[in-house]
Amino acid sequence: MLTPRTTRRLLSIATVAFFAILALTGCARKNASTPDALRARGELVVGVFTDKPPFGYIDQSGRNVGFDVALARELGKALLGDERKVKFVTLEAANRVSFLQANKVDIILANFTHTPERAQVVDFAEPYMRAAIGVIVPADSPLNTLADLKNQTLIVDKGTTAESYFVKNHPDIELLRFDQNTEAFQALKNRRGAALSHDNMLLFAWSNTNPGFRLLASNIGNAEVIAPAVKKGNAELLQWTNEQIIRLRKEGFFRRAFETELKPHFGSSIKDPGTVLVEPVL
DSSP: OOOHHHHHHHHHHHHHHHHHHHHHHHHHHHTTTSHHHHHHHTOEEEEEOSEETTTEEEOTTSOEESHHHHHHHHHHHHHHSOGGGEEEEEOOGGGHHHHHHTTSOSEEOSSOBOOHHHHTTEEEOOOOEEEEEEEEEETTOSOOSGGGGTTSEEEEETTSHHHHHHHHHOTTSEEEEESSHHHHHHHHHTTSSSEEEEEHHHHHHHHHHOTTEEEEEEEEEEEEEEOOEEETTOHHHHHHHHHHHHHHHHHTHHHHHIIIIIHHHHTTSOOOGGGTBOOOOO
């Protein structure tokens, strides 16, 4: 039979061991997405869109493609020596932050606009594209200015800068919110709202392939940028991502990707990549 003193000693040892295991497990989770940990894992998990051409979508062969996807493959090649070691996870605008916080993805590359509010909960890396909010309407719409949207229904995606902007600045406009981008644009086609608001780059591309619609406004709100995002506090992965973005700028990757991934979708609306891309840091 164990003496009370021995029992207390064993309990003390067990308690210390228990909390040590918890601490190690917490560290492992916290550091699961450092560059060294990702190399050991042999996989980079990137959150992307699959319904937002030309940034992230699925082509006819079922392959992830788009501007953000091309960047993800470059990061995978730099980190692991093979772009095929990138695993793509499908996101919606509203769950980008939660997927990072839950360690479901290592990096977000999903047309993610850097805002002060978002920067409080994720860490943004170096930007690679400029962004603003736009509004699109049917070609035969009687609306011609932003003021005409008063008391109208505006379609938005949940979790987007467009939603935030109109909630804050135009409470007299009724918002019809959707989780998925495809649902939002279908609602516009079905005339469930008078207009739709989203990032202007996305609207330039969409209107180019949907001639029955026109831009009501293309530069609403403050000038902002799009950037990769990592989990808050993941300083090592943030530094590595910054280094890669700066390197890719200098090597001309983003301008090449503009020509192959963006320009075919924009048509004549955007010809100069300098109006879209964040220019190289030399």
